[in-house]
Amino acid sequence: MSEISTKPPSGMRDFLAPDVARRRHVLGVVQRVYESFGFVPLETPTIENLTTLLGKYGPEGDQLLYRILHRREKLQRALAAGTATELDLSDEGLRYDLTVPLARVVANYRDLPAYYKRYQIQPVWRADRPAKGRFREFWQCDVDITGTGSVVADAEVCGAVAAVLQGLGFTEFTVNVNHRELLRAFVLAAGLAPEQEAPALIALDKLDKIGRDGVLKELGEKGLGAAGEALLGSLEAARAPDALARFAAAPGPFQQPAVALQALFAAAAPGPAAKHLVFDPTLARGLSYYTGPIFEITCAGLAGSMGGGGRYDNLIGMFRKQGVPAVGFSLGLERILLVMEERGMFPALATGPQxxxxxxxxxxxxxxxxxxxxxxxxxxxxxxxxxxxxxxxxxxxxxxxxxxxxxxxxxxxxxxxxxxxxxxxxxxxxxxxxxxxxxxxxxxx
RNA sequence: GUGGCUGUAGCUCAGCUCGGUUAGAGCACCAGGUUGUGGUCCUGGGGGUCGCGGGUUCAAAUCCCGUCAGCCACCCCA
Structure with missing residues (x-):
C-alpha cells in the first residue's frame, strides 16, 4: 500500500453532488440573468500565452500566474544553458481572469459586433495562498461590453450583477463606485508623486476596517506622512453626501470624473442596481488596467468582495493598434456561495433518483x-x-x-x-x- | 509574504497538562435480532504506521526539534 495523498492540491476542491447542485443553482441564475441583458456566451482556453497574460495585472499579479513548464527538448535546451530564468522555462500559463482573454478575443476577431456584449463563466487560477473564501482555482462570472465608452454600458453591467444577486435572494449588498481619474486627482492634489498612488490608496482603502488612526499609522510607515494625511482628509471630506455634486460643478481635475460618475448614477437609477450603488471615494482596485469608473460589491459579514469590475479603455489596445473602450463586472462564484451557505439561502435542491x-x-x-x-x-x-x-x-x-x-x-x-x-x-x-x-x-x- | 491555532478510525472529536498494559466515543459501514419491506431500538463485528521525519527515554499519541498539510487573522483579491 503506497501512501499517496488523496486530497486535492492546496486551494483546489472536489465537488460532490450536493456541492454541484448548489453551484449549478447559482450558475443557472447567473446565466439566465446575463442572457436576459442580451449578453452572449464566450469560452476561452484554460491556457494562454504568457505574452497575453504578463504585464496586465501589475507585478503582484504576474507573481500569481501559474506557468506551464516547457516539455522535452525545449525544456532540456533551456536547462542546458545553465542560466535559465522563469521566462526561458515557460511561455504559457493558466488564465488569471476572464477579462484579459476577452481583450485578446476582441483584438483577434475583427468581425465581432461593434458593441460586443459577452458573458463568460469559467474557472481561473491564481497561485495565491488559500484562505476563507479564497481558492487557487475558482470561478468567475463576467459580463463585459466592448466598443463603447457610454455610461449605458457602465450602468448595464452594474445592473446585470445586481439583478443576479437579487435573483438569488440578496437584498442587502452594496455596489461601491469610484473613478480612477478622481483618485488620481486626489493623489496629485495632496502633493504625492504618481508612483506613491498605489501604496497610499491601499492604506486608505482600509479606512473602514482599521480606522483613521490605523490608516495614518500605515501611511507613516510607508513614508507618506504629511501628504498622506492631506489625502486622507480630502477623501474623508469627499464622503459628504453632496461632495460629488460639488466636484462636478467646480472646474479642475476633479470635474470630469465626477461628472462621469454622476452620469453613471443617473443612468443606473431606473435599473436593478439603483438602490445599491454608493459612491466611495476610498475604493481602489488593484488591477492596473482600469481607467475609469471602478466597482466592487460588498456585503455585510463578508471580509472580501463578492465581485468587482470597472472600465478599462486601454486594455484591448495592448493587443491591437486601434484601442477599444470596454467595461465589465465580475462575480466570484465561491464568494456568493459562501455567503448563501452562511445565511441558509438555498432552496431544497433535489439530487439523485426519485x-x-x-x-x-x-x-x-x-x-x-x-x-x-x-x-x-x-x-x-x-x-x-x-x-x-x-x-x-x-x-x-x-x-x-x-x-x-x-x-x-x-x-x-x-x-x-x-x-x-x-x-x-x-x-x-x-x-x-x-x-x-x-x-x-x-x-x- | 507575516502572525496564531490544529493534525488521533471514512467523518466529527476525546485522550496529551503530570510519558506507563491490547488508543477510545458518536456517526458511518458490515453481520445478526426480522428468509417479500426501510427509517427506531438491541447485540456483535471490521477498521487506526496517533500527519511525516528525527531526538530524549527502560518506555512517546503524550516531552523536544524539524517538516508538511489544514484552518483563522493580516496582506491581497473574486
Missing part, C-alpha cells in the same frame, strides 16, 4: 432494466439496484440515497406487469401497473 427499483433474486435482471426504461420514459429519475440482497437491504439503500420512492419488482409483480410502489416518507405501499407509476408519484409529491 425511484429506486428493487428487484428480487427470482426476477431476471433484464426485467428490471425493462421496467426502469419504461419509468424513465415517464420522466422519472430511476436507479436500478444492481444486486439482489434481502429487500430490507435494498430499502435501506433507498434511505441512504434519500430517494422518496422504491419500486419493488418481485415474482408476483413481474408476472402481473406491475410494481409495488412504496412511499418511503409515509410508509404506504400500493401495487399498480408500471405505466401508472409517474402519475401516482406526481399525486403524492
Amino acid at each position: 425511484v429506486l427499483l428493487c428487484r428480487m433474486a427470482e426476477v431476471p435482471a433484464a426485467a428490471a432494466i425493462a421496467v426502469a426504461t419504461q419509468l424513465r420514459a415517464q420522466g422519472l429519475r430511476v436507479e436500478v439496484f444492481a444486486d439482489t440482497p434481502a429487500m430490507g437491504k435494498q430499502l435501506n439503500y433507498a434511505n441512504t440515497l434519500a430517494a422518496p420512492f422504491a419500486a419493488i419488482l418481485g415474482p408476483t409483480e413481474f408476472a402481473a406487469g406491475t410494481v409495488a410502489l412504496k412511499d418511503l416518507h409515509k410508509g404506504e405501499q400500493v401495487s399498480l401497473p408500471v405505466g401508472d407509476v409517474a402519475r401516482e408519484i406526481a399525486a403524492r409529491s
Whole structure:
C-alpha cells in the first residue's frame, strides 16, 4: 500500500453532488440573468500565452500566474544553458481572469459586433495562498461590453450583477463606485508623486476596517506622512453626501470624473442596481488596467468582495493598434456561495433518483432494466439496484440515497406487469401497473 | 509574504497538562435480532504506521526539534 495523498492540491476542491447542485443553482441564475441583458456566451482556453497574460495585472499579479513548464527538448535546451530564468522555462500559463482573454478575443476577431456584449463563466487560477473564501482555482462570472465608452454600458453591467444577486435572494449588498481619474486627482492634489498612488490608496482603502488612526499609522510607515494625511482628509471630506455634486460643478481635475460618475448614477437609477450603488471615494482596485469608473460589491459579514469590475479603455489596445473602450463586472462564484451557505439561502435542491427499483433474486435482471426504461420514459429519475440482497437491504439503500420512492419488482409483480410502489416518507405501499407509476408519484409529491 | 491555532478510525472529536498494559466515543459501514419491506431500538463485528521525519527515554499519541498539510487573522483579491 503506497501512501499517496488523496486530497486535492492546496486551494483546489472536489465537488460532490450536493456541492454541484448548489453551484449549478447559482450558475443557472447567473446565466439566465446575463442572457436576459442580451449578453452572449464566450469560452476561452484554460491556457494562454504568457505574452497575453504578463504585464496586465501589475507585478503582484504576474507573481500569481501559474506557468506551464516547457516539455522535452525545449525544456532540456533551456536547462542546458545553465542560466535559465522563469521566462526561458515557460511561455504559457493558466488564465488569471476572464477579462484579459476577452481583450485578446476582441483584438483577434475583427468581425465581432461593434458593441460586443459577452458573458463568460469559467474557472481561473491564481497561485495565491488559500484562505476563507479564497481558492487557487475558482470561478468567475463576467459580463463585459466592448466598443463603447457610454455610461449605458457602465450602468448595464452594474445592473446585470445586481439583478443576479437579487435573483438569488440578496437584498442587502452594496455596489461601491469610484473613478480612477478622481483618485488620481486626489493623489496629485495632496502633493504625492504618481508612483506613491498605489501604496497610499491601499492604506486608505482600509479606512473602514482599521480606522483613521490605523490608516495614518500605515501611511507613516510607508513614508507618506504629511501628504498622506492631506489625502486622507480630502477623501474623508469627499464622503459628504453632496461632495460629488460639488466636484462636478467646480472646474479642475476633479470635474470630469465626477461628472462621469454622476452620469453613471443617473443612468443606473431606473435599473436593478439603483438602490445599491454608493459612491466611495476610498475604493481602489488593484488591477492596473482600469481607467475609469471602478466597482466592487460588498456585503455585510463578508471580509472580501463578492465581485468587482470597472472600465478599462486601454486594455484591448495592448493587443491591437486601434484601442477599444470596454467595461465589465465580475462575480466570484465561491464568494456568493459562501455567503448563501452562511445565511441558509438555498432552496431544497433535489439530487439523485426519485425511484429506486428493487428487484428480487427470482426476477431476471433484464426485467428490471425493462421496467426502469419504461419509468424513465415517464420522466422519472430511476436507479436500478444492481444486486439482489434481502429487500430490507435494498430499502435501506433507498434511505441512504434519500430517494422518496422504491419500486419493488418481485415474482408476483413481474408476472402481473406491475410494481409495488412504496412511499418511503409515509410508509404506504400500493401495487399498480408500471405505466401508472409517474402519475401516482406526481399525486403524492 | 507575516502572525496564531490544529493534525488521533471514512467523518466529527476525546485522550496529551503530570510519558506507563491490547488508543477510545458518536456517526458511518458490515453481520445478526426480522428468509417479500426501510427509517427506531438491541447485540456483535471490521477498521487506526496517533500527519511525516528525527531526538530524549527502560518506555512517546503524550516531552523536544524539524517538516508538511489544514484552518483563522493580516496582506491581497473574486
